[in-house]
Amino acid sequence: MPSVRSPKPHRSWTQRALLTMNVFVIFACLMSALALTRLRSTIENVPVVDIGSALAPTAEVTEPRNFLIIGTDSAAGLADDDPVLNKRSTGGQLADVIMILRVDPRDKSVRLLSIPRDSRVAVSPSGKMERINAAMGGVDGEANLVQTIKRNFGIQIDNYVQVDFLSFRDLVEVLGGVPVYFTTPVRDENSGLAIDEPGCKLLDPVQALSYARARHFFFYKDGKWRPDGTGDLGRISRQQDFIKRALRRAADKGMRNPNTALGVINAAASSVKMDSTLDVGTLLSLATQFQSFNPDSLQSVQIPTYAAPRGGIAYQEIDWAAAEPLLEPFRGVAAGAVPTKQQVMVDVAARPAQMDIATGAAAQLDTAGFDAEVLEDRTAGPVTKIQYGPLGRDAAVLLAAQLKTIPQFERNDQIQGYRVILTVGTDFTGVSDTAVPVDSLPADQLPPTDAPEPSATTTPETSSTAPPLDGEPVGAPAPDEADVPGVVPTDPAAAALCR
Numbered sequence: 385m386p387s388v389r390s391p392k393p394h395r396s397w398t399q400r401a402l403l404t405m406n407v408f409v410i411f412a413c414l415m416s417a418l419a420l421t422r423l424r425s426t427i428e429n430v431p432v433v434d435i436g437s438a439l440a441p442t443a444e445v446t447e448p449r450n451f452l453i454i455g456t457d458s459a460a461g462l463a464d465d466d467p468v469l470n471k472r473s474t475g476g477q478l479a480d481v482i483m484i485l486r487v488d489p490r491d492k493s494v495r496l497l498s499i500p501r502d503s504r505v506a507v508s509p510s511g512k513m514e515r516i517n518a519a520m521g522g523v524d525g526e527a528n529l530v531q532t533i534k535r536n537f538g539i540q541i542d543n544y545v546q547v548d549f550l551s552f553r554d555l556v557e558v559l560g561g562v563p564v565y566f567t568t569p570v571r572d573e574n575s576g577l578a579i580d581e582p583g584c585k586l587l588d589p590v591q592a593l594s595y596a597r598a599r600h601f602f603f604y605k606d607g608k609w610r611p612d613g614t615g616d617l618g619r620i621s622r623q624q625d626f627i628k629r630a631l632r633r634a635a636d637k638g639m640r641n642p643n644t645a646l647g648v649i650n651a652a653a654s655s656v657k658m659d660s661t662l663d664v665g666t667l668l669s670l671a672t673q674f675q676s677f678n679p680d681s682l683q684s685v686q687i688p689t690y691a692a693p694r695g696g697i698a699y700q701e702i703d704w705a706a707a708e709p710l711l712e713p714f715r716g717v718a719a720g721a722v723p724t725k726q727q728v729m730v731d732v733a734a735r736p737a738q739m740d741i742a743t744g745a746a747a748q749l750d751t752a753g754f755d756a757e758v759l760e761d762r763t764a765g766p767v768t769k770i771q772y773g774p775l776g777r778d779a780a781v782l783l784a785a786q787l788k789t790i791p792q793f794e795r796n797d798q799i800q801g802y803r804v805i806l807t808v809g810t811d812f813t814g815v816s817d818t819a820v821p822v823d824s825l826p827a828d829q830l831p832p833t834d835a836p837e838p839s840a841t842t843t844p845e846t847s848s849t850a851p852p853l854d855g856e857p858v859g860a861p862a863p864d865e866a867d868v869p870g871v872v873p874t875d876p877a878a879a880a881l882c883r
Contacts, residue, residue: 432657432658432659432660432662433526433544433546433657433658433659433660434660435526435527435530435544435659435660436524436527437746437750437756437757438527438530438531438534438541439530439541439542439543439544439659439661440540440541440542440729440755441726441750441753442542442661443542443726445665445666445669445670445673446489446490446673447489447490448486448487448488448489448490448716449486449487449542449543450485450486450539450540450541450543450714451484451486451487451541451542451544451545452482452483452484452529452530452533452541452543452544453482453483453484453485453545453546453547454479454481454483454520454544454546454547455479455482455483455546455547455548455552455596456478456480456520456546456547456548457478457480457548457549458548458549459548459549459550460550461548461550462549462550467576467594468549468575468576468590468593468594468597470574470576478501478517478518478520478521479516479517479519479520480501480517481498481501481596481623482498482499482500482501482516482517482529482533483496483497484497484499484533484539484541484714486713486714487670487674489670489673489674492673492674492676493681493683494674494681494683495682495683495684495685495713495714496627496682496684496685497684497686497687497710497711497714498624498684498685498686498687499516499537499686499687500516500616500617500620500686500687500689500700501515501517501616502515502516502517502616502689502698502699502700503515503516503687503689503700503701503702504516504692504694504699504700504702505532505536505702506532506535506536507519507528507532508528508531508532509528509531509759509760515697515699516529516532516533516536519532526544526546530544531757534803535731535803536800537687537711537800538711538715538729538773538775538799538800538801538802539711539714539801540715540716540729540755543658543661543662544657544658544659544662545656545657545658545659545662546656546657546658547656551656552589552592552596553589553590553592553593554589555630556587556588556589556592556593556630557589559630559633559634559637560633560637561586561587561588561589561633562586562587562592562626562629562630562633563584563585563586563587563629563633563882563883564584564585564587564595564625564626564629564882565583565584565875565878565879565881565882566579566582566583566585567872567873567875567878568582568604568605568872568873569581569582569603569604570601570602570603570604571602571609572594572598572599572600572601572602573600574598574599574600575593575594575595575599575600576590576594577591577594577595577597577598577601578594579591584878584881584882592626595622595626596619596622596623596626597619598619598622599619601614601618601872603873605873612872616700617686617700618872620686621686624684624686627682627684628679628680628682628684629882629883631679631682632679632680632883633883635679636883685710687702687707687710687711688702688703688706688707688710689702689703690703708800711800711801715727715801715802717802722778723779723782724753725753725754725782725786726753727755727779727802728754728755728779728783728802728803729754729755729756729757729801729802729803729804730746730749730755730756730757730783730803730804730805730806731756731757731758731759731803731804731805731806732745732746732756732757732759732806733759733760733761733764733805733806733807733808734758734759734760734761734764734807734808735760735761735762736760736762738764738808738809738810738812739760741808741812742758742759742808743758745806745808745812745814745815748814748815748817749783749786749815752786752819754783759805761807764807764808764809765807765809766809767791767792767807767809767811768789768791768792768806768807768808768809768811768812768813769791769792769793769794769806769809770783770784770791770792770804770805770806770807771793771794771795771796771799771804771805771807772793772794772795772796772799772804772805772831773795773796773797773799773800773801773803775800775802776799776801776802776803777795777831778802779802779803779804780793780804780831781822781825781830781831782819782822783804783806784825784830785819785820785821785822785825786815786816786819787813787814787816788814788815788816789813790825790829790830791806791812793830793831795831
């Protein structure tokens with residue numbers, strides 16, 4: 385009997401819809417995988433800079449980390465007649481913008497700390513009191529800037545990212561511009577900024593760079609152009625607001641989608657630099673962990689300073705008492721907690737004749753888990769000692785437990801955070817492979833818990849060799865402009881609606 389083929393069952397419209405949807409899901413997954421592969425390949429081609437031992441030991445992707453973000457005044461890749469080159473020299477490279485971005489995957493928080501570029505600090509490796517942006521000017525500028533920040537602010541740096549003028553414009557181009565609200569017409573003849581009408585303006589790449597760089601900022605009020613008296617500090621506030629707006633713009637444009645993210649990475653790949661330890665896996669993991677981050681929750685602060693010109697140089701002196709509470713969240717040690725080895729920065733200092741011993745000790749301390757570097761100190765004495773600051777007593781004891789012999793202790797209130805200085809003297813006996821328990825150390829050889837206030841010391845002054853800010857002359861207002869500085873009017877409600 386011939387077989388009879390059963391009629392092929394017809395799929396219902398529901399089944400056909402599900403099948404079609406599954407095909408689209410598979411296609412979307414394949415496209416996402418392709419985008420991620422291209423994204424990985426693109427990131428691998430981003431130029432890297434070797435910071436050496438200045439960076440903290442590599443952190444796990446699930447742990448907090450500090451990114452040092454530097455905006456340089458490099459005009460590399462721009463045409464000779466580009467408006468950004470107006471009224472500025474093209475030689476050298478300084479840190480025009482200095483920010484520390486702290487990301488904490490544990491609570492999905494993001495913090496941003498800006499350091500005014502004119503801040504007067506001891507610049508590594510010379511230790512001279514100069515503007516902090518001068519640290520980028522010499523050989524090994526990136527590493528010197530990282531060390532300068534660590535030694536002055538007591539903040540570890542895990543990763544380094546550098547952006548120049550061209551990459552900034554490219555990123556804004558990918559975003560299709562960034563909206564910024566202006567309550568009045570504004571201008572800066574030095575940076576090329578010119579906004580003729582108030583309101584919500586979508587800044588194109590050229591306008592955005594002019595806005596971010598504007599230091600000689602004027603606003604129009606009551607029929608006159610008036611200078612903004614906040615100078616570089618006002619510029620920092622505008623830059624932080626611009627970053628939030630750019631993040632919102634990226635979210636609105638679908639940055640959480642790998643294909644959109646690929647466009648941003650492609651735009652940055654040619655001119656953004658990263659440190660050699662920042663690998664593809666880390667970036668992709670962080671992007672995944674923070675894919676639902678709300679830009680409005682970004683916490684941004686800047687180091688408080690006040691004008692203190694010296695010898696014709698426009699320095700900003702840091703108000704350390706006001707700065708300390710702002711710095712502490714970037715150090716990662718909870719209030720009242722004892723720091724771990726990974727959170728302790730150790731400068732192993734020695735005279736030139738002892739540098740080989742200091743280098744070996746720093747390597748051993750790194751292996752033990754500390755963040756150690758070598759520091760040449762021609763004034764170092766023959767006695768081994770540990771210097772620590774107001775927050776560093778526990779860090780000093782933790783270090784002592786790793787040494788073969790307990791050294792002398794000395795409090796120095798100029799040392800910030802959980803940084804300590806181990807001076808290698810002629811009596812130095814070395815670093816132990818295994819630390820002894822802290823509670824087993826003889827109490828009578830340790831510094832007191834409540835150390836007495838040290839005697840007042842004077843920071844030695846040295847001549848500054850800092851180059852001009854960025855070659856820009858200070859913009860002088862036209863004769864019909866008011867010469868009384870003011871503050872640009874704001875309208876927070878209207879600004880919040882500008883998207």
